[in-house]
Amino acid sequence: MITAERKPFDEIVALVGDRKKVLVAGCDTCVAICLTGGEKEAEVLASELKIKAEMDGRDVAIEHTAAIRQCEWEYLDMIAAKVEEADVVLSMACGIGIQSMAEKFAPKVVIPAVNTNMLGMPQEHAVWLERCGACGDCVIGETAGICPVVRCSKSLMNGPCGGSHDGFCEVTTPEKENIDCAWHMIWDRLKEQGREELMIKVRPPKKWNMSNSGGPRKMVREEAKPV
Amino acid sequence: MAATDAVATAEAEAEAPKKAVDPDFEPEVITFACHYCAYAAADLAGSMRLQYPTNIRMIKLPCTGKLEVIHIMKAIQAGADGVYAAGCLEGECHYLKGNLWARKRINHVKTLLEELGIEPERVEMYNMSSAMGAKFAEVATGFVNRIKELGPNPVKREGVDVHAAARAAVGDVAMPDDAAPATVKEGTAE
Numbered sequence: 001m002i003t004a005e006r007k008p009f010d011e012i013v014a015l016v017g018d019r020k021k022v023l024v025a026g027c028d029t030c031v032a033i034c035l036t037g038g039e040k041e042a043e044v045l046a047s048e049l050k051i052k053a054e055m056d057g058r059d060v061a062i063e064h065t066a067a068i069r070q071c072e073w074e075y076l077d078m079i080a081a082k083v084e085e086a087d088v089v090l091s092m093a094c095g096i097g098i099q100s101m102a103e104k105f106a107p108k109v110v111i112p113a114v115n116t117n118m119l120g121m122p123q124e125h126a127v128w129l130e131r132c133g134a135c136g137d138c139v140i141g142e143t144a145g146i147c148p149v150v151r152c153s154k155s156l157m158n159g160p161c162g163g164s165h166d167g168f169c170e171v172t173t174p175e176k177e178n179i180d181c182a183w184h185m186i187w188d189r190l191k192e193q194g195r196e197e198l199m200i201k202v203r204p205p206k207k208w209n210m211s212n213s214g215g216p217r218k219m220v221r222e223e224a225k226p227v
Numbered sequence: 228m229a230a231t232d233a234v235a236t237a238e239a240e241a242e243a244p245k246k247a248v249d250p251d252f253e254p255e256v257i258t259f260a261c262h263y264c265a266y267a268a269a270d271l272a273g274s275m276r277l278q279y280p281t282n283i284r285m286i287k288l289p290c291t292g293k294l295e296v297i298h299i300m301k302a303i304q305a306g307a308d309g310v311y312a313a314g315c316l317e318g319e320c321h322y323l324k325g326n327l328w329a330r331k332r333i334n335h336v337k338t339l340l341e342e343l344g345i346e347p348e349r350v351e352m353y354n355m356s357s358a359m360g361a362k363f364a365e366v367a368t369g370f371v372n373r374i375k376e377l378g379p380n381p382v383k384r385e386g387v388d389v390h391a392a393a394r395a396a397v398g399d400v401a402m403p404d405d406a407a408p409a410t411v412k413e414g415t416a417e
Contacts, residue, residue: 009342040297044339047300051343054304054382 001121002030002094003128004037004114006045013052015111016088020059022049023086024113025079025101026066027093034128037092037114039066045092045113070097076104083108118150136210136217142198144189149206151182157203159183254308254374255389256283258367259298259329261291262402263321264357265313271360279364280371284390287402290314291352292325294400299336299350301396306383309374310393311351313366319356326354346377 006012016022024046032038046064053060065082067075070093076083083089083101088109091098095116102110120128133150139157140147149155153163153171160183163170169179190196210217260266266287272279288294291314302310312333314326330352337347351370355362394401 009339040295043297044300047297047304048339048343051300051304051345051382054384055343055345 001033001119002096002116003034003118003120004031004092004094004116006036006041006092006114007112009048009052012045012090012113013049016049016090018058019087019109021061021085021087022046022063022090023082023088024049024062024064024090025070025083025092026064027068027070027091027097028066029069029071031093031097031114032066033122034120035126037094039064042066042092045090049090067093067097071100073100073104076100080105134212135206135208136212137207139203139206142201142203143186144193144195144198146182146186146189148182148186151180151185153179156183157206159186248376249378252375252379254282254371254379255306256309256311256367256371256374257302257307257390257393258283258285259288259291259294259310259312259397260285261312261314261321261326262287262289264315264319264359265353265355265363267357268313268355268359268363271358272363273360275360277360277364279367282371282374283367284393285404286390286394286397287404288397288400289402290320290322290325291329292320292322292327294329294332294397296332296336296339298393298397298400299333300339302389302393303336303340303345303349303380304382305389305392305396306380306387307389307393308377308380308383309349309351309370311353311366311370313353313355313363316354316356326352345381348373348377349380 024042026032026037026039026042028038032041035041042064046062049060049062053062063082063086065079067079069075070091083105086108088111089101089105090113091101091110092113093101094114095112098110098112102108118128118130119132119134121131123129130150132147133155135149139149148157148159152159153169154161160181164181164184167181167184169181172178187199190198258265260269266285269285291312294312299310312329314329315321317326320326333350333352336350340347340349353366355366
């Protein structure tokens with residue numbers, strides 16, 4: 001699912017500026033599941049902003065709400081009344097939700113309260129790991145269900161490289177935690193599956209034109225479009 | 228914030244004289260007390276005739292694990308000068324890990340207060356058993372003294388019933404107060 005992390009408070013305060021009516025809008029789908037931007041978190045941020053306004057002696061009306069999904073027009077209708085009353089909407093949804101709000105309620109100022117960071121898998125409660133780069137040309141059918149695009153630090157299609165040691169990548173996370181070598185894992189699982197020959201297959205350059213480097217992508221399902 | 232700003236702030240703080248304790252300041256402190264331990268410990272402290280400050284206002288919870296970040300924030304927002312939760316000893320929670328969850332949430336609130344420039348020491352988590360009447364009194368006294376040194380909550384407003392606001396924010400999660408007068412209808416008592 002899509003994960004996001006709340007922006008630093010000072011940055012949020014600077015983005016809100018001196019506007020008088022603020023609506024903190026959570027989204028009860030992905031960002032609620034990753035405990036960043038659901039209704040609960042929207043209420044906590046609204047509480048922080050109210051305390052801040054009080055401390056600064058400013059008279060600001062701060063409300064909070066949440067849409068079931070900010071990325072769908074129908075759900076935005078449900079919070080439209082509150083949005084219309086506000087000078088600024090502080091959206092806690094992912095980038096898609098924030099842009100949907102900004103488009104639906106244009107020219108209303110909609111600003112992000114979170115940084116959308118990845119398509120992650122909940123590894124354990126409250127821990128998410130990146131699992132997909134939405135590259136548009138999935139290769140995991142040949143890599144034992146392990147994505148080399150996001151799980152290999154170099155996105156190698158023909159790994160591993162010389163930086164793989166004892167199952168770990170030579171690169172560590174910013175927190176200095178070890179990263180599993182994706183190609184080491186791919187080899188282990190291919191062996192388990194009896195498909196070792198896929199390891200020595202030379203893969204040609206990947207079709208990156210289907211990724212996000214060629215402008216915004218668009219998907220249409222003609223058979224499902226309303227008649 | 229630029230590193231130079233941080234240095235300047237630190238220097239300003241070092242130069243500023245230590246805030247004098249106002250002898251007339253009576254803090255309003257909200258205590259979230261677990262039904263199984265701290266609430267009973269408060270009872271015991273009373274039975275033992277132990278003295279502790281009258282500044283604390285208790286809200287009884289079935290477990291400190293029911294306490295959420297927003298509950299503590301709302302108490303601060305209402306003007307509480309300090310908020311602490313008192314749960315069972317670690318490893319002794321009636322619901323296994325409620326008190327451990329509470330500690331994590333309180334630590335999270337500390338980070339939120341820091342973001343706001345409010346002293347994180349205004350919120351705390353304590354552990355005690357129902358047999359620790361003396362510990363209850365000691366914690367209450369120590370915490371109230373700490374808040375007296377910190378001074379009033381910067382968002383304190385006149386005329387706000389902090390206890391009522393904090394109690395309302397917790398809603399159904401809180402348990403009825405034992406000290407509340409019982410409403411027994413005539414002829415229905417057994």
